Amino acid sequence: MIIALNHKSNLNKEEYEKYIEDFSTIKTNHKMILCPSFVHLNNKTPNHVILGSQNVGLFDNGAHTGEISAQQLKSYHVEYTIVGHSERRKEEKESLKDIHQKMQQLFQNNIIPILCVGETKKEREAGKVEEVLEKEIITATENLTSEEREKLIIAYEPIWSIGTGLIPSNKEIIKTIRFIKHLLPNTKVLYGGSVTEENIDIIKSISIIDGYLLGGLSLKIEQLKILLEKLN
Ligand code: PGA
Numbered sequence: 001m002i003i004a005l006n007h008k009s010n011l012n013k014e015e016y017e018k019y020i021e022d023f024s025t026i027k028t029n030h031k032m033i034l035c036p037s038f039v040h041l042n043n044k045t046p047n048h049v050i051l052g053s054q055n056v057g058l059f060d061n062g063a064h065t066g067e068i069s070a071q072q073l074k075s076y077h078v079e080y081t082i083v084g085h086s087e088r089r090k091e092e093k094e095s096l097k098d099i100h101q102k103m104q105q106l107f108q109n110n111i112i113p114i115l116c117v118g119e120t121k122k123e124r125e126a127g128k129v130e131e132v133l134e135k136e137i138i139t140a141t142e143n144l145t146s147e148e149r150e151k152l153i154i155a156y157e158p159i160w161s162i163g164t165g166l167i168p169s170n171k172e173i174i175k176t177i178r179f180i181k182h183l184l185p186n187t188k189v190l191y192g193g194s195v196t197e198e199n200i201d202i203i204k205s206i207s208i209i210d211g212y213l214l215g216g217l218s219l220k221i222e223q224l225k226i227l228l229e230k231l232n
Contacts, residue, residue: 001231002153002211004033004114005218006054006082017039020168021050022221028228031211033080034218036067039074052080052114055088058101068108075207081106082213083113084140086159096139103140108146114153114213116142116192119126121160130179137183145215150186155213160192162214170206177208204231 011019016036017125024046026032034045035052045051057067073081083106084099099115119134120127133156141167156176161167167225168176177189191203204211217223 001209002031002188003028003053003080003228003231004080004153004155004190004192004211005035005211005224006085006192006213006215007034007218008034008054008087008215009037009218011037011040013039016043019194019221020046020218026221026225026228030228030231035080035082041073041078044160045181050080051076051078052082053078054081054082054085055107056081056102056111058098059136060105061151070105070111074111075110078111078113079114080112082137082155083115083117086118086162096136099136099140100142102173103144103152107144108205111151112151114155114190116155116157116158116194116213118157118161124158124160125145129176133180136184137180141184149184152184152211153188153190154184154192155192156180157192157213163194165194167194167199167203170202173203174206176206177206181208195227197223197230198228200230 010072033046033050035050035054046149053073057064061069083102088094103113117133119132151223158168171189180189188210190211190213191209195212195214196217218227
């Protein structure tokens, strides 16, 4: 399975160094993609870890103050990048057009996007889950080749589930992931949103999930170890 770890804006220098030390004790065959803050990209990562980032700039190298380009990420051995996380869509007003442009930047630099999609509580209650996801996916993947579509990873993260402790029922998750796989037949789909070492007992029975995107849990090594063991 693919386990992507989204640290968000967490861990100062010393905390990150300690985290990596503790992380080195994890033994797993799952594909672990670690997405720390940009400031930690140059630190050592354990051998079994693939490096990811949480965002990418819209443009090539050049006069774009405060931005980090896909070319720069590539030079730091970043292999995957989270794109369109709901926190960025909301807080940074990231538009569908921006997300499409970031996808292009990443593929041009041989970095695989982990595209986050998901509905709000209101959209779910209005029965608009598929409509919302279809728009997010179709606009972001426009002009991608079939090879790129197969490399791409989608992370289905219901916005109302992120960091809230609430998760959809297995039936709801299955329905939505089936819909995503109908739009993108050969693309891997992760589930993200309040996944813990406890509720994984319930979610792991969903066989069409290709992995998980973990936020809060990614920072807790002991709980992460329990989750990984349960997925074996
Ligand atoms: P969470 O975050 O696991 O803390 O809900 C997931 C995410 O935002 O990617």
